[in-house]
Amino acid sequence: MEGRNMEFEPVESSFFLMPTLQLAEELLGKILVKETAEGTAAGIIVETEAYIGPGDRAAHSFNNRRTARTEVMFGPAGYAYTYVMHTHCLVNVVSGEKDAPEAVLIRAVEPVTGKELMKKRRPGAKRNQDLTNGPGKLTKALGITMADYGHPLWESPLYIAEGIRPHGISAGPRIGIDNSGEAVEYPWRFRVSGNPYISGTKKNNQS
DNA sequence: CGAAGGATTCTCT
DNA sequence: GAGAATCCTTCGT
Numbered sequence: 246m247e248g249r250n251m252e253f254e255p256v257e258s259s260f261f262l263m264p265t266l267q268l269a270e271e272l273l274g275k276i277l278v279k280e281t282a283e284g285t286a287a288g289i290i291v292e293t294e295a296y297i298g299p300g301d302r303a304a305h306s307f308n309n310r311r312t313a314r315t316e317v318m319f320g321p322a323g324y325a326y327t328y329v330m331h332t333h334c335l336v337n338v339v340s341g342e343k344d345a346p347e348a349v350l351i352r353a354v355e356p357v358t359g360k361e362l363m364k365k366r367r368p369g370a371k372r373n374q375d376l377t378n379g380p381g382k383l384t385k386a387l388g389i390t391m392a393d394y395g396h397p398l399w400e401s402p403l404y405i406a407e408g409i410r411p412h413g414i415s416a417g418p419r420i421g422i423d424n425s426g427e428a429v430e431y432p433w434r435f436r437v438s439g440n441p442y443i444s445g446t447k448k449n450n451q452s
Numbered sequence: 453c454g455a456a457g458g459a460t461t462c463t464c465t
Numbered sequence: 466g467a468g469a470a471t472c473c474t475t476c477g478t
Contacts, residue, residue: 296459303459305474314474332471333460350459369462381460391473421459 253278253406255399261323265340265347269295269435274411279387280402284362286387288354291440294419295433298346303425306346317395318346325396333381336389352380355442379444413438
C-alpha cells in the first residue's frame with residue numbers, strides 16, 4: 246500500500262451485491278473502519294459467519310420472521326445490522342436482495358489503526374489479539390454501538406474499506422448456536438487461514 | 453404487562 | 466470447564 250495516508254478507501258455500494266456466502270468470503274481481508282471523536286479505529290476482517298434467514302434456524306430472521314429488530318435485514322445489502330446481546334453489541338453486514346433477510350456476522354478483526362484507542366476501550370485485554378478476537382469484543386474496541394444500526398457501510402463514519410488479499414481461507418461450522426438444530430453443522434463460518442486474531446475460546450476449537 | 457431467552461464475555465474453580 | 470452477569474427483544478396471557 247502507499248502508506249503515508251492514514252485514511253481508508255471505502256468500497257462501492259455495489260460491492261455488497263453478491264450472494265451472502267460469497268460476500269462472507271470476500272469480506273475477509275477487507276478493513277472495517279470506525280471514525281469517532283476520539284480517533285479512527287480499524288481492523289482487517291479475519292472471521293465472518295453467514296446467516297441466511299429463510300432456511301437458517303440460527304438466524305434471527307429464520308423463516309422470514311420480520312420484527313422491528315430484524316427490519317434492516319429485509320432491506321438492500323450493505324447496511325449495518327447491530328444487535329445487543331447480553332451486555333455486548335454485535336455487528337453484521339446486511340446481504341442479499343431486498344426482502345431477503347440475510348446477513349454476515351463479523352466475528353473477528355485484526356487491529357491495524359487505533360490500537361491505543363482499542364486498548365483504552367478494552368482495559369481487560371492483556372494481549373493484542375484479545376482486543377478484537379470476538380464479535381462482542383471488536384465492536385467495543387472499534388466503538389460500534391446501536392447508534393450505527395442501519396448505517397450504510399460505504400460511508401463515514403463506519404464503513405468497509407479495501408484491504409489485503411488473504412493468503413488462504415478456511416470454512417467450517419459456526420459458533421455459539423448449538424441450540425439451533427441442524428443449522429449448527431452448516432459450514433458458513435469463514436476465516437483467514439493461520440491468522441492469530443480468531444475467535445473461538447470455548448468448544449469448537451478446531452484447527 | 454409479565455416472563456423467557458439469546459449470533460457473548462469474563463471470572464473463578 | 467462451568468456458571469453468572471445483564472440488557473433488550475419477542476411472545477404469551
